[in-house]
Amino acid sequence: MANETEIDAEVRRGWMSLLAKAPESALMALWGEVSERPAFEWLRAPEVGGVMVRGRMGGTGAAFNLGEMTVTRCSLVLADGTVGHGYVQGRSKPKAEAAALIDALMQTGAAASVRAVVLDPLAGQMRAAKAARAAKAAATKVEFFTMVRGED
Amino acid sequence: MYVAVKGGETAIENAHAWLAEERRGDTDVAELSLAQIREQLGLAVNRVMAEGSLYDPDLAALAIKQARGDLIEAIFLIRAYRTTLPRFGYTQPVETGEMACDRRISATFKDAPGGQVLGPTFDYTHRLLDFKLAAEGEVPPAAAAEPREERTPHISEFLQGEDIIQSEPESDAVPGDLTREPMEFPSNRPLRLQSLTRGDEGFVLGMAYSTQRGYARNHAFVGELRIGKVAVEMEVPELGFAIEIGEIELTECETVNQFKGSKTEPPQFTRGYGLVFGQSERKSIAMALVDRALRWEELGEDDLGAPAQDEEFVLSHADNIQATGFLEHIKLPHYVDFQSELELVRKLRREAEARVASGADVPEAAE
Numbered sequence: 159m160a161n162e163t164e165i166d167a168e169v170r171r172g173w174m175s176l177l178a179k180a181p182e183s184a185l186m187a188l189w190g191e192v193s194e195r196p197a198f199e200w201l202r203a204p205e206v207g208g209v210m211v212r213g214r215m216g217g218t219g220a221a222f223n224l225g226e227m228t229v230t231r232c233s234l235v236l237a238d239g240t241v242g243h244g245y246v247q248g249r250s251k252p253k254a255e256a257a258a259l260i261d262a263l264m265q266t267g268a269a270a271s272v273r274a275v276v277l278d279p280l281a282g283q284m285r286a287a288k289a290a291r292a293a294k295a296a297a298t299k300v301e302f303f304t305m306v307r308g309e310d
Numbered sequence: 311m312y313v314a315v316k317g318g319e320t321a322i323e324n325a326h327a328w329l330a331e332e333r334r335g336d337t338d339v340a341e342l343s344l345a346q347i348r349e350q351l352g353l354a355v356n357r358v359m360a361e362g363s364l365y366d367p368d369l370a371a372l373a374i375k376q377a378r379g380d381l382i383e384a385i386f387l388i389r390a391y392r393t394t395l396p397r398f399g400y401t402q403p404v405e406t407g408e409m410a411c412d413r414r415i416s417a418t419f420k421d422a423p424g425g426q427v428l429g430p431t432f433d434y435t436h437r438l439l440d441f442k443l444a445a446e447g448e449v450p451p452a453a454a455a456e457p458r459e460e461r462t463p464h465i466s467e468f469l470q471g472e473d474i475i476q477s478e479p480e481s482d483a484v485p486g487d488l489t490r491e492p493m494e495f496p497s498n499r500p501l502r503l504q505s506l507t508r509g510d511e512g513f514v515l516g517m518a519y520s521t522q523r524g525y526a527r528n529h530a531f532v533g534e535l536r537i538g539k540v541a542v543e544m545e546v547p548e549l550g551f552a553i554e555i556g557e558i559e560l561t562e563c564e565t566v567n568q569f570k571g572s573k574t575e576p577p578q579f580t581r582g583y584g585l586v587f588g589q590s591e592r593k594s595i596a597m598a599l600v601d602r603a604l605r606w607e608e609l610g611e612d613d614l615g616a617p618a619q620d621e622e623f624v625l626s627h628a629d630n631i632q633a634t635g636f637l638e639h640i641k642l643p644h645y646v647d648f649q650s651e652l653e654l655v656r657k658l659r660r661e662a663e664a665r666v667a668s669g670a671d672v673p674e675a676a677e
Contacts, residue, residue: 167550171551175553179556179557207396208397209401210399212401213585214478215478216478216581217406217478218464218478219478219479220483221485221500222504223400223487223500224507227366227542227556243549246556247557290454291412292410292457293454293456294412294453294454295411295457296427296458297455298428299425299427299455300428302420
């Protein structure tokens with residue numbers, strides 16, 4: 159088992175953020191390709207709840223409460239004592255479970271293969287989807303031109 | 311004489327069974343799936359999320375289906391569901407300056423960095439019914455161009471540089487939460503914004519329109535309107551650091567308002583702010599106008615007695631679930647209440663008739 163303090167918080171933040179935002183179907187399809195499923199016990203079984211999202215007045219000012227969003231969370235521990243947490247958008251308990259298991263595996267020797275099979279392809283799909291939207295937005299950018307006014 | 315009675319269980323049960331049948335409609339027509347509602351009635355889904363004050367497109371689609379398309383009923387369902395959810399915490403404020411913009415326009419600066427990006431808009435359509443949509447058909451793919459990589463800065467940043475617009479200083483003040491404590495007056499701007507963003511679109515639109523027509527006119531320009539996705543970050547106690555827990559679509563509108571100055575403020579531009587879940591353009595512009603109107607006191611402006619300046623009036627009537635709850639309750643049985651009213655009116659009538667018969671002081675107005 160890897161010592162949790164050895165895991166760079168910024169790196170862990172990266173995969174947890176990716177898992178939280180991933181479309182459920184994409185994540186579950188890639189997770190299905192991971193053959194080795196470790197045994198685990200729940201520290202906290204998946205639970206659906208809400209978080210209050212905040213905004214800033216004027217985009218930059220003091221905070222205000224904008225409204226809630228649904229989140230599902232769970233925590234589990236592998237046989238070797240590694241703890242994994244899942245915090246994902248929406249109400250899918252299977253997605254939260256997969257996220258927590260991946261979070262745990264990423265702290266073990268299986269990290270490289272989980273990254274190659276699940277995280278990297280997932281990040282690639284999400285980047286491509288984002289780029290496709292940005293490309294459509296770019297095509298709707300207005301190109302101004304000045305009319306010849308014929309006043310001279 | 312009416313007496314309190316029990317009953318109606320069978321009638322209620324049968325009414326609900328018929329409701330279910332009517333909801334389904336003609337069974338020769340294919341049933342709507344939640345995915346169809348989510349994907350093809352996206353703006354209805356957005357409105358239910360915004361006014362239901364819960365970002366979850368699948369739940370909003372379910373609510374719309376269950377409510378037979380009655381959006382206020384759907385919002386009611388979402389608000390009721392919301393109260394059953396344990397609250398895991400509060401997020402960090404979303405950074406709209408980092409938004410991946412689908413749309414970003416400014417009515418004040420033509421050549422702002424990032425440009426005028428129209429996005430998937432109804433603007434410039436001719437509002438003619440498109441009968442091609444009555445038939446099924448393939449949609450040609452939208453055009454693509456080189457995507458913008460860098461962040462799109464807020465337009466207000468440019469005015470800020472010149473110190474000619476009111477600033478919005480960052481602060482760590484914890485905002486009040488009207489889902490936890492009931493609204494009290496006088497209120498404050500964070501609570502007003504929370505109330506407006508979940509307020510009824512029609513009501514907020516009407517209030518905003520009243521300012522444009524002259525009831526506390528505030529000369530608004532849309533400095534910027536942007537629609538797109540932002541990441542939502544939250545500190546997770548188990549981890550001791552913040553992670554992104556999701557991504558939501560937002561519409562943000564910032565108005566730039568002409569301001570001649572007041573007793574306390576120099577001439578400058580002032581701001582109104584709208585931020586709404588989903589693609590909700592009309593609502594966010596309206597919210598910004600009403601926000602600006604409600605700031606009259608902090609800017610040292612005169613109270614013109616306009617409805618949009620009266621926060622108690624605006625905020626107490628903006629919530630369509632409170633409003634419809636109180637409005638619709640009057641159709642429920644009030645047999646006993648009404649019985650006493652009936653007795654009272656009969657008594658008054660008898661007394662009035664007795665006065666007429668005796669020829670005593672008949673009030674003119676009664677004729």
